[in-house]
Amino acid sequence: LPFPLPKVQGTHPDCSIILYFQKREGECLEMIRSESQAPAPPGAPRQEGCQTEWDGVSCWPAVPVGQSRAVACPDILHVFKKSKVLIKRNCTESGWSFPSPPYHSACQLEALGSTNDTEAKARGSSGGCYFVTMKVLYTCGYSTSLAALFLAIGIFSCFRKLHCTRNSIHIHFFTSFILRGTAVFVKDTVLFSDESVDHCTMSTVNCKAAIAFFQYSVLANFYWLLVEGLYLQTLLLLTFTSDRRYIWWYILIGWGVPMVTVAVWVVTRLQYDNHGCWDDYTSLYWWVIKAPILLAIFVNFLIFLNVTRMLAQKIRSPDISKNYKQQYMRLTKSTLLLIPLFGVHYVVFALFPEHVGVDARLYFELVLGSYQGFLVALLYCFLNGEVQAEVKRNWGKWQSSMESNVFNLATQDFTA
Numbered sequence: 001l002p003f004p005l006p007k008v009q010g011t012h013p014d015c016s017i018i019l020y021f022q023k024r025e026g027e028c029l030e031m032i033r034s035e036s037q038a039p040a041p042p043g044a045p046r047q048e049g050c051q052t053e054w055d056g057v058s059c060w061p062a063v064p065v066g067q068s069r070a071v072a073c074p075d076i077l078h079v080f081k082k083s084k085v086l087i088k089r090n091c092t093e094s095g096w097s098f099p100s101p102p103y104h105s106a107c108q109l110e111a112l113g114s115t116n117d118t119e120a121k122a123r124g125s126s127g128g129c130y131f132v133t134m135k136v137l138y139t140c141g142y143s144t145s146l147a148a149l150f151l152a153i154g155i156f157s158c159f160r161k162l163h164c165t166r167n168s169i170h171i172h173f174f175t176s177f178i179l180r181g182t183a184v185f186v187k188d189t190v191l192f193s194d195e196s197v198d199h200c201t202m203s204t205v206n207c208k209a210a211i212a213f214f215q216y217s218v219l220a221n222f223y224w225l226l227v228e229g230l231y232l233q234t235l236l237l238l239t240f241t242s243d244r245r246y247i248w249w250y251i252l253i254g255w256g257v258p259m260v261t262v263a264v265w266v267v268t269r270l271q272y273d274n275h276g277c278w279d280d281y282t283s284l285y286w287w288v289i290k291a292p293i294l295l296a297i298f299v300n301f302l303i304f305l306n307v308t309r310m311l312a313q314k315i316r317s318p319d320i321s322k323n324y325k326q327q328y329m330r331l332t333k334s335t336l337l338l339i340p341l342f343g344v345h346y347v348v349f350a351l352f353p354e355h356v357g358v359d360a361r362l363y364f365e366l367v368l369g370s371y372q373g374f375l376v377a378l379l380y381c382f383l384n385g386e387v388q389a390e391v392k393r394n395w396g397k398w399q400s401s402m403e404s405n406v407f408n409l410a411t412q413d414f415t416a
Contacts, residue, residue: 020074021057028052028059035062050091057103063091073107081108134366135188141370142181148374149174149181152381159390165247169231170380172254173224177373179217184370187214191277207277212266215289219258222296225338227254229303236310261292337379 032052049064058071070086085106090097099106153174156167190210227250234246265288269278273285280286381387 024059024074025054028054031059031061048093050096053096055096055099058087060089060096065091065093067091073103083107134362138184138366138370141367142184142373145371145373145377146178146181148377148382149178152377155381155387155391159394161390162387166231166235168247169224169227169250172251173228173376173380174373176217176220176224176254177376180214180221181370181373183210183214183217186210191279203276208269211278212262215265216258216262219261219289219293220255222293223257224254226296226300226303228338229300229307233303233307233310236307257292261289265289338376 032054035052049062049067050060052062053060057074060069060071063069068088068090070088072086073083083106085101087099087101087103087106089099153171156162156171187210190206230253231246231250265285268285268288273283
């Protein structure tokens with residue numbers, strides 16, 4: 001590059017308030033330290049007054065007795081409203097007076113729905129029940145999804161009649177959801193297992209690796225959904241062509257593209273924005289992850305429209321047999337449901353800043369998102385007529401075998 005790229009100092013929205021006050025406190029303490037170390041002029045009378053003080057919100061520079069200081073409300077975007085009200089404190093013989101007017105009346109918070117509203121819920125009278133409830137809900141969701149996905153993979157793997165390209169793609173899709181659920185639990189363990197750790201300034205190899213693994217699993221999710229759409233379109237376009245020849249291309253798209261994207265993102269963060277735990281979605285380099293996801297969603301939407309058009313033509317065509325029509329409908333109804341279901345909320349939230357609609361974003365991405373794996377296993381496996389027929393057939397064979405064994409044992413005992 002001819003010009004070096006500037007470093008971007010992004011901050012996770014939930015940490016902006018804490019980091020702001022930490023910075024102001026550090027500056028104030030440095031001022032206090034400088035004043036205490038500065039030697040008094042020789043022969044100058046000792047002046048009575050109030051020393052520089054940090055009150056937890058603002059820094060109040062030293063003034064003589066009888067004078068006052070005035071400060072503005074903290075300038076934190078999307079947290080406090082812009083206000084021209086000044087907060088004053090007088091220096092009396094007994095020390096600094098209380099702020100007038102008080103901070104809570106002078107500095108008004110932004111409207112509900114902002115990041116601060118979410119923070120208030122975490123620290124309010126409910127004692128943090130809001131985020132605790134969210135965590136319980138998505139933990140149950142991911143646990144249910146993981147159990148369903150492992151069972152679905154077991155079913156597709158155990159029955160030989162179900163071994164085909166279509167179900168191989170489903171297994172890869174299921175695996176991407178397993179990775180996503182695992183990544184969520186790993187991220188929670190690394191970032192939030194120790195409550196004594198300051199997550200806003202945490203910057204370890206483990207937490208960065210956990211975030212990178214999580215981003216890879218999310219990307220793999222969207223790109224295997226893209227592969228499901230591509231496969232369905234290929235099946236409709238090339239009816240009499242073997243679909244096994246494309247399987248390695250599908251694997252390259254589903255696992256390879258996310259790997260390259262995350263590798264580029266990691267190198268970029270290491271080079272230009274290596275601070276914190278890399279979970280700051282306000283960073284400019286977050287678009288390295290967001291743009292490929294939006295691209296996959298956009299391509300899937302085009303496939304959705306094209307497949308809908310082709311399916312209508314196939315079903316109306318008299319040249320297509322009834323079995324082929326049933327095969328198309330079986331696969332299409334699942335994929336066409338998932339494409340808009342998985343992409344709509346991501347596109348909607350991607351168009352707004354991170355501080356807008358925090359509650360809705362958390363609910364969709366954490367709670368509802370945790371049950372997506374269960375929904376996929378339900379549509380592609382448990383409600384699949386072919387799978388149900390094969391399970392019933394093997395269950396019947398097993399029952400017949402058990403009854404035959406019991407009959408043989410009974411016969412042997414009788415003859416003996």
